[in-house]
Amino acid sequence: MKKLKCLMFGLLLSLFLCDGAKILVLFPVPSTSHGILGDNMVKHLLDGGHEVTYITPYVSKQPSHPKLRIIDVSDNRLYNDKMLNLKNIMSGAVNLKNNEVVFENLVNVAALTLENQNVQNLLKDRTYNFDVIIGEYMFTYLYSSLPAVLQCPFIWFSTTELHSMILDPMQGPLNPAYVSDYRVAQIAPYSFEVRVKMLWALLKELYQRNGKFYDKEEEIFMKLIAPIVKEHGRPVPNYNDLKYNASLLLENSQVAIGSAIPLPPNCKYIGGYHIPDSIQPLPEDLKKIMDNADNGVIYFSMGSILKSKDLPDGIKEGLLKLFGGLKQTVLWKFEDQLPGMPKNVHIMQWAPQQSILAHPNMVLFITHGGLLSLTEAVHFAVPVIVIPVFADQFLNANQAQRKGYAIKVDLTFYLHKDLKMALGKVLSDLPKYAERVKELSVAYHDKPMKPKDALNFWVNHVVKTKGAPHLKSVALQVPLYQRVYLDLIAVILVILIVLLKIFCLVTGKKSMKVKTN
Numbered sequence: 001m002k003k004l005k006c007l008m009f010g011l012l013l014s015l016f017l018c019d020g021a022k023i024l025v026l027f028p029v030p031s032t033s034h035g036i037l038g039d040n041m042v043k044h045l046l047d048g049g050h051e052v053t054y055i056t057p058y059v060s061k062q063p064s065h066p067k068l069r070i071i072d073v074s075d076n077r078l079y080n081d082k083m084l085n086l087k088n089i090m091s092g093a094v095n096l097k098n099n100e101v102v103f104e105n106l107v108n109v110a111a112l113t114l115e116n117q118n119v120q121n122l123l124k125d126r127t128y129n130f131d132v133i134i135g136e137y138m139f140t141y142l143y144s145s146l147p148a149v150l151q152c153p154f155i156w157f158s159t160t161e162l163h164s165m166i167l168d169p170m171q172g173p174l175n176p177a178y179v180s181d182y183r184v185a186q187i188a189p190y191s192f193e194v195r196v197k198m199l200w201a202l203l204k205e206l207y208q209r210n211g212k213f214y215d216k217e218e219e220i221f222m223k224l225i226a227p228i229v230k231e232h233g234r235p236v237p238n239y240n241d242l243k244y245n246a247s248l249l250l251e252n253s254q255v256a257i258g259s260a261i262p263l264p265p266n267c268k269y270i271g272g273y274h275i276p277d278s279i280q281p282l283p284e285d286l287k288k289i290m291d292n293a294d295n296g297v298i299y300f301s302m303g304s305i306l307k308s309k310d311l312p313d314g315i316k317e318g319l320l321k322l323f324g325g326l327k328q329t330v331l332w333k334f335e336d337q338l339p340g341m342p343k344n345v346h347i348m349q350w351a352p353q354q355s356i357l358a359h360p361n362m363v364l365f366i367t368h369g370g371l372l373s374l375t376e377a378v379h380f381a382v383p384v385i386v387i388p389v390f391a392d393q394f395l396n397a398n399q400a401q402r403k404g405y406a407i408k409v410d411l412t413f414y415l416h417k418d419l420k421m422a423l424g425k426v427l428s429d430l431p432k433y434a435e436r437v438k439e440l441s442v443a444y445h446d447k448p449m450k451p452k453d454a455l456n457f458w459v460n461h462v463v464k465t466k467g468a469p470h471l472k473s474v475a476l477q478v479p480l481y482q483r484v485y486l487d488l489i490a491v492i493l494v495i496l497i498v499l500l501k502i503f504c505l506v507t508g509k510k511s512m513k514v515k516t517n
């Protein structure tokens, strides 16, 4: 009996002490790479013993797990197929470089998510309680208003490399003289011209962020969140106070891949957590091809949403001819049939990318430069050629090129010709590129914790310390005009003007005297 009591007590204690927290995870952007990041984060949190409620558009892909609850937002829409068609992008029929359009689309995704009936039900149901929320940042700060309803700390997750917009709620505006902005897409140190451009981009952004973007978000907040706060009988907080109240930022990169910039202590790198410890073995036929590739393998993929089959026919033919002339084996993720395939070229509808990159015969990866693909390239130490197409890919491409393990090629109607030059350059100097990416790979892998453990550690830390207020940047308490000493400059200007006035008065009188004389 005593033993049983002890056992019961022990069980109760272990339940009580168990690290498991109740976590709400939001990855509502309907785009494959975002789904990969969300799914893997949820997997690691479940493995960490947490109870997860997951807001996702990818419902059918989710495993059944006793501690996982799915909130379906599969109605969310972002781009249509026409917008992400390579031919339309190349011809200019679709302009994805217009950031305003992209931002508007993404704010719409957030609005769609928050007004989704399943999400509204979750927010209105007072029986749910959460210890922490993790929300994906995609160019809207709206999700950081959820703590007004759910009364728990909030953590941002940044899908892209760190940039001024995601760091703003953690730190306020950053020095544009060296912090990257993916819209200018240059890597510091900058030329004078680029530095001025960066300042201009920041000022424009500050103006818009405090003007029309802010108004739009606040309007959505007042329409979709504020009524629930009132329903729960609480006063509605100021949207701006919520926006600057996030506890932590989890960054989907590693400093070895991006730029080393000064960060507040609540920004943590967890990039690479989507790559499992043990990589799936290759399918038998593919393994045979790669094992037998005596001259090495080149792998070409434009990612999960851009399709090589949409390339103009002339370019497809040019690429096939180019690849056929190489001594390496070429694996091409191509979503259709291709006539007249050279012997060394193999196309596949779907490619197990990580397993391919992990193969020792890999010599080169040709990619669109999505952050996940470049992270995998550094993880498995494979040099790359980047053909950036949209969003953060231009910045990623320039970064990889600057780091010395990549060459950037523009997506134009001369792609096959430019790619031929780039291939010539990399393949003739392969040991240099391979050495460089290996150096970066060592720096990338050498860290005190695996990314998935860092994820669980910092999420636990926020829960344990009730929002980790001690990690918050003190910069947020200092208004921008004080941070850049605009007040001091104003004081100096006033003194100068007064002195000038006095000087004018004195000399003016003197000259008057001279005249009357």
Ligand SMILES: *[C@@H]1O[C@H](CO)[C@@H](O)[C@H](O)[C@H]1NC(C)=O
Pocket: 147, 148, 152, 153, 154, 237, 241, 242, 245, 247, 466, 467
């Ligand atoms: C800010 O976050 C902390 C910790 O999560 C919380 O206690 C506080 O109420 C929040 N403030 C606002 C205005 O929501």
